[in-house]
Amino acid sequence: MNNPIFLVAAREFRQIAATKGFWITLLIIPLALAIGPIAGQLMQKSHTENVMLIDRSGQAAAAITRRIELDHQRQVLQSLSRYSESHDFDRADPKAVWTQHDHYYSDAEVQAFIASGGAEHAKAVLSRAAPPKTQPFDEPDRDYRIVSTPPAIAAASPAELAKRLPGLINPPKKDHATEPLDYAVYIPADFASGRSPVQLWSDGPPPGELMGVLQDTLTRAMRLHFLEAQGVKPQMADAAQLIAPMIAVNRPAAGKGHEQVIIRSILPLLVSYLLLMSLMLSGSWMLQGTVEERSNKLIEAVLACVSPNQFMYGKLLGTIAVGLTMVALWVTAAIVAAFATQGMIADFLRPALEPLAHPGVALAMIYYFLAGYLMMSMIFLTIGAMSDSFRDAQAYLSPIILVIAMPFAIIAQAVLRDPNSLGIRIMSWIPIYTPFTMLARMGAGVSLWEVIGCGITLAAFVALEVIFLGRVFRASLLGAGSKPSLARIGHLMRGRDSA
Amino acid sequence: MTALLLDHVTKDFGDKRAVDDLSFAVRDGEVFGFLGGNGAGKTTSLRMVLDIIRPTSGRIEILGRAPGRENSADLGFLPEERGLYRTMTALDTITYFGRLKGMTRNDARSQGKILLDRFGLGSSAGTKVEKLSKGMAQKVQLATAVVNAPRLLILDEPFSGLDPVNQGLLEDEIRRLSKAGSTIVFSTHVMQHAERLCDRLLLLADGRKKFEGTQDEARATLPARLTLAARTTPAKLPGVASAVAIGERDGWKDWDVRLKPGGDPADLLQACTEKSFALRRFEQSRPSLHDVFIHIVGGEEGRA
Numbered sequence: 001m002n003n004p005i006f007l008v009a010a011r012e013f014r015q016i017a018a019t020k021g022f023w024i025t026l027l028i029i030p031l032a033l034a035i036g037p038i039a040g041q042l043m044q045k046s047h048t049e050n051v052m053l054i055d056r057s058g059q060a061a062a063a064i065t066r067r068i069e070l071d072h073q074r075q076v077l078q079s080l081s082r083y084s085e086s087h088d089f090d091r092a093d094p095k096a097v098w099t100q101h102d103h104y105y106s107d108a109e110v111q112a113f114i115a116s117g118g119a120e121h122a123k124a125v126l127s128r129a130a131p132p133k134t135q136p137f138d139e140p141d142r143d144y145r146i147v148s149t150p151p152a153i154a155a156a157s158p159a160e161l162a163k164r165l166p167g168l169i170n171p172p173k174k175d176h177a178t179e180p181l182d183y184a185v186y187i188p189a190d191f192a193s194g195r196s197p198v199q200l201w202s203d204g205p206p207p208g209e210l211m212g213v214l215q216d217t218l219t220r221a222m223r224l225h226f227l228e229a230q231g232v233k234p235q236m237a238d239a240a241q242l243i244a245p246m247i248a249v250n251r252p253a254a255g256k257g258h259e260q261v262i263i264r265s266i267l268p269l270l271v272s273y274l275l276l277m278s279l280m281l282s283g284s285w286m287l288q289g290t291v292e293e294r295s296n297k298l299i300e301a302v303l304a305c306v307s308p309n310q311f312m313y314g315k316l317l318g319t320i321a322v323g324l325t326m327v328a329l330w331v332t333a334a335i336v337a338a339f340a341t342q343g344m345i346a347d348f349l350r351p352a353l354e355p356l357a358h359p360g361v362a363l364a365m366i367y368y369f370l371a372g373y374l375m376m377s378m379i380f381l382t383i384g385a386m387s388d389s390f391r392d393a394q395a396y397l398s399p400i401i402l403v404i405a406m407p408f409a410i411i412a413q414a415v416l417r418d419p420n421s422l423g424i425r426i427m428s429w430i431p432i433y434t435p436f437t438m439l440a441r442m443g444a445g446v447s448l449w450e451v452i453g454c455g456i457t458l459a460a461f462v463a464l465e466v467i468f469l470g471r472v473f474r475a476s477l478l479g480a481g482s483k484p485s486l487a488r489i490g491h492l493m494r495g496r497d498s499a
Numbered sequence: 500m501t502a503l504l505l506d507h508v509t510k511d512f513g514d515k516r517a518v519d520d521l522s523f524a525v526r527d528g529e530v531f532g533f534l535g536g537n538g539a540g541k542t543t544s545l546r547m548v549l550d551i552i553r554p555t556s557g558r559i560e561i562l563g564r565a566p567g568r569e570n571s572a573d574l575g576f577l578p579e580e581r582g583l584y585r586t587m588t589a590l591d592t593i594t595y596f597g598r599l600k601g602m603t604r605n606d607a608r609s610q611g612k613i614l615l616d617r618f619g620l621g622s623s624a625g626t627k628v629e630k631l632s633k634g635m636a637q638k639v640q641l642a643t644a645v646v647n648a649p650r651l652l653i654l655d656e657p658f659s660g661l662d663p664v665n666q667g668l669l670e671d672e673i674r675r676l677s678k679a680g681s682t683i684v685f686s687t688h689v690m691q692h693a694e695r696l697c698d699r700l701l702l703l704a705d706g707r708k709k710f711e712g713t714q715d716e717a718r719a720t721l722p723a724r725l726t727l728a729a730r731t732t733p734a735k736l737p738g739v740a741s742a743v744a745i746g747e748r749d750g751w752k753d754w755d756v757r758l759k760p761g762g763d764p765a766d767l768l769q770a771c772t773e774k775s776f777a778l779r780r781f782e783q784s785r786p787s788l789h790d791v792f793i794h795i796v797g798g799e800e801g802r803a
Contacts, residue, residue, distance in 0.1 A: 002598060002601055002602075002603070004568070004599055007595070007598055007599055011584075011587075011595055015584065015586060015587075018586055292584075292585070293582075293584075295582075296582030296583065296584075296585065297578070297580035297581055297582040298581070298582035298583060298584065300546075300551065300576075300578040300580060301576060301577075301578050301581070301582075301596070301640075301643065301644075302599070303549075303551045304549045304551060304571065304574065304576040304578070305568065305571045305596065305599035305600055306568060306571075306599055307550075307568050310568070478546075478551070478552075
């Protein structure tokens with residue numbers, strides 16, 4: 001292999017691969033993948049909030065507690081239903097309530113679920129259908145937990161409560177002897193008459209769900225009181241509280257619809273992000289190398305053996321090889337993590353790898369990745385050839401990075417919201433954003449004409465870059481002194497000052 | 500055979516003419532000095548020979564071929580501004596340049612080891628360039644230029660920045676390569692090196708050729724200069740342009756005599772004998788290349 005382009009590329013690759021920065025960067029992603037779930041578990045904080053009920057009516061606290069438990073069990077049931085559907089485990093017990101995915105579960109269904117043994121029983125049933133390495137069902141956290149009411153508080157007057165309770169709600173200094181408290185609710189004995197208000201203490205805006213529970217439960221009690229006052233028999237009034245509509249839920253199956261867009265967009269977005277990250281890293285390393293070659297005065301000796309074009313292509317190839325090595329290692333680490341582990345990573349990555357199953361999508365992703373690399377590397381390379389020091393290079397580089405990298409976050413969010421929105425489609429046709437945007441959109445499905453059209457536009461842009469920036473590169477290699485101005489760069493692009 | 504030929508070569512950079520209608524030929528196997536002051540056009544001419552830049556007009560032939568990277572296997576080049584990849588080892592650096600010149604990896608490495616041994620750097624083959632002293636790095640740079648035993652070695656101001664030890668090493672290497680049959684072209688503005696090494700030389704000023712020929716031919720461009728010890732002034736003798744007394748001893752005066760252009764000291768000696776002009780000393784002083792350079796190129800560049 002004595003092709004000068006390959007020799008320059010191999011040297012470039014070896015020089016970058018010999019730096020500590022390269023290896024640290026290379027290992028960051030796999031390390032993050034390994035440490036992430038562990039750190040996540042260690043840092044996991046319960047979302048459950050503590051509620052204290054001060055009930056002077058004697059009945060409301062029990063009703064609220066029942067209602068909170070019922071709502072939590074409904075959440076467990078919904079999660080279980082989703083889990084069974086996405087893993088295709090309905091066959092474990094086709095008659096179970098969690099196999100019915102088409103409606104909102106009624107109170108009666110939730111009570112039946114609790115009566116049948118709840119989540120524990122369901123998990124035992126599901127385990128019969130689950131293959132050995134399936135991630136087990138993870139019960140959602142409770143939203144609220146009722147804490148006991150200290151006797152002193154239970155006996156306190158409303159005025160005393162108003163004084164003492166604000167100090168107990170999430171105090172700045174934690175008192176480990178007492179249970180932490182997020183909300184306190186005072187229910188007066190005559191609340192049903194409407195004369196005395198129910199009071200809630202919180203250190204922030206009132207929580208919507210808790211307010212819903214209180215509103216619903218206490219309204220039922222008041223309606224019951226009202227109906228009984230109107231002479232309706234207690235059984236009749238009670239039965240009236242249970243009347244509730246059956247609400248059918250029409251939604252795509254688990255992993256379909258918008259959920260599918262999100263899951264299938266994970267890998268393309270990740271590739272798009274990797275492109276940006278590896279480009280910035282390998283591009284800056286190459287830039288450093290080119291600046292070093294210029295400032296060390298060794299360009300001339302190299303140019304006696306290889307043409308400026310061979311030198312340029314060799315450096316581009318070397319940088320692309322560095323970038324691809326990084327990405328290949330990161331993707332391999334992700335795939336190994338997906339198939340060697342159980343849990344969140346695997347559950348995310350396996351369906352996320354689905355777009356690659358289509359050869360056309362995979363090919364288009366490889367094309368946009370490589371073209372994006374070439375497009376950006378050419379810019380880095382030219383900046384390197386024009387700069388005598390890394391500080392010089394920064395002056396050119398900073399605005400370019402700002403223009404290219406800043407919209408990335410917007411692109412990622414917009415793609416997840418609507419991968420075919422007008423804004424995203426317009427950005428797909430702007431060559432400096434094409435690789436990132438098209439890569440990000442690939443998972444959600446892009447029309448063939450757009451893939452081809454944007455691909456051709458990008459190829460034309462890269463070709464123009466190679467021609468015009470190539471002229472600047474060649475003319476700048478042996479130059480020295482002050483940084484060329486924009487006018488001078490334009491002059492060089494037009495080939496007016498070629499050697 | 501002609502190793503290098505420049506035929507009416509001109510190079511313009513915008514409005515500035517760096518090389519103006521330059522023509523010369525370097526014969527196979529000779530050591531050719533390319534002399535000129537700073538900004539005379541030496542580096543530009545050599546870069547055109549190496550195809551690093553292209554001439555505006557004219558023709559260049561190198562080993563019978565047009566300039567291009569296909570010649571790199573037969574060429575060696577040591578630029579004036581030198582540098583090395585700091586993080587590469589000495590041997591890897593030489594191997595890399597050897598391979599760029601078309602050598603196989605094994606050949607480049609083994610030749611690199613031989614060169615490093617010869618330059619006294621055998622034990623530093625695996626040392627990174629950034630850890631080498633400046634003198635050691637200079638030897639590595641020389642090795643990168645000669646690793647392929649080039650048929651034509653081009654050295655641009657090769658002695659600039661070298662310590663005396665390395666200057667001697669470079670002179671030895673030039674002589675060794677010349678003896679082995681290589682053609683060597685080197686540019687310099689230090690005449691002593693050219694005096695010691697060159698078979699032929701070219702003087703360049705403002706991009707134009709001022710002289711091309713052997714050292715003797717160069718010296719012949721200066722009027723002959725003699726020191727005579729005589730009782731009377733030799734100014735009246737035929738062929739003498741000027742005679743200035745520079746000392747006196749025992750009634751004999753020492754005279755600094757300059758002959759008219761083209762005048763031969765032998766003719767003056769004959770005239771002295773025929774005219775019975777008493778002489779106690781007749782000493783011909785050989786002009787240095789420095790004198791020639793000052794004479795041809797001019798005092799301004801000669802001081803550069």
